[in-house]
Amino acid sequence: MPVEQERAIILMFANSSSEEIKHKPIQKGKALFEYCTMKTLREIEKSNLPYVIYTEKEQRGDSFEERLVNAIQEIFSQGYQKIITIGNDSPELKATDLIDANRTISEKNIVIGPSMDGGIYLLGIHKTHFQKEIILQLPWKTPNLMPAMIDFFRKKQITLHIKKRLRDIDTISDVKCFSGFFKTFSYSFLQLLSYLLQEELKQFRCMTPLNYIAIIQTGRYNKGSPQLINSFN
Known part of the structure; x- marks a missing residue:
């Protein structure tokens, strides 16, 4: 055929x-x-x-x-x-x-x-x-x-x-990355990403030290790296 x-x-x-x-x-x-x-x-x-x-x-x-x-x-x-x-x-x-x-x-x-x-x-x-x-x-x-x-x-x-390499959305780290693509995505999409980042920051600020350590150990933030959290400050 x-x-x-x-x-x-x-x-x-x-x-x-x-x-x-x-x-x-x-x-x-x-x-x-x-x-x-x-x-x-x-x-x-x-x-x-x-x-x-x-x-x-x-x-x-x-x-x-x-x-x-x-x-x-x-x-x-x-x-x-x-x-x-x-x-x-x-x-x-x-x-x-x-x-x-x-x-x-x-x-x-x-x-x-x-x-x-x-x-x-x-x-x-x-x-x-x-x-x-x-x-x-x-x-x-x-x-x-x-x-x-x-x-x-x-x-x-x-x-x-x-084909060209693209990023997919699996973690909050990916959300943060896409939030910087101002000329690529619609305003509504960027607003949504901003909201999710704010919610993630609220959750982090409410954590006790023990909860924070447990999340890091389970790979909650970008395979265990705390760098994403630090970047919010």
């Missing part, structure tokens, strides 16, 4: 905002995750590509990687040849990134969008590349995912097209 006739679809693999706040340590972050989901959907719709959303309601499996590969396998079984998988937590993602990925994916090409933390925010894969058992063995949700994927696909002699 000619590349231009192959069926492509975008898979937004992301939890609902209610579920997201259970796993990401951002105080009162539900509104932020809802905003990110809507922003991502707007970019998807601009691409004019069909899409499907898999939240925790549609996902099947005991681990992140199991849920992800099960979703990909299910979509490929519906007759699609190309899947562009993304999350909902990369505010810099644009429709042009999705369009470009669709044009690039083929039996010889794969597209990967690396995130700042060593993971990925986009995976554009052709049906011929999909090997469930092998992909399950990749170090998902670790800083080693990106290099492991590069090694895996290069060994398969598949050409990798690596």
Whole structure:
């Protein structure tokens, strides 16, 4: 089948905002995750590509990687040849990134969008590349995912097209980083980020020394580093 006739679809693999706040340590972050989901959907719709959303309601499996590969396998079984998988937590993602990925994916090409933390925010894969058992063995949700994927696909002699590196939103440190992007995001989004930073600061000021130490030990602030807290002063 000619590349231009192959069926492509975008898979937004992301939890609902209610579920997201259970796993990401951002105080009162539900509104932020809802905003990110809507922003991502707007970019998807601009691409004019069909899409499907898999939240925790549609996902099947005991681990992140199991849920992800099960979703990909299910979509490929519906007759699609190309899947562009993304999350909902990369505010810099644009429709042009999705369009470009669709044009690039083929039996010889794969597209990967690396995130700042060593993971990925986009995976554009052709049906011929999909090997469930092998992909399950990749170090998902670790800083080693990106290099492991590069090694895996290069060994398969598949050409990798690596997109620009973007930051995703996992912690209050990421929120603080995005709050400085004055020319990139809307005023309402920047207001939301400012509110979350203020709420985080309030929580810190109310902590006892013992609570503070417990949070640092559990990696509550940017993998255990107190530098983020100090920067508020």
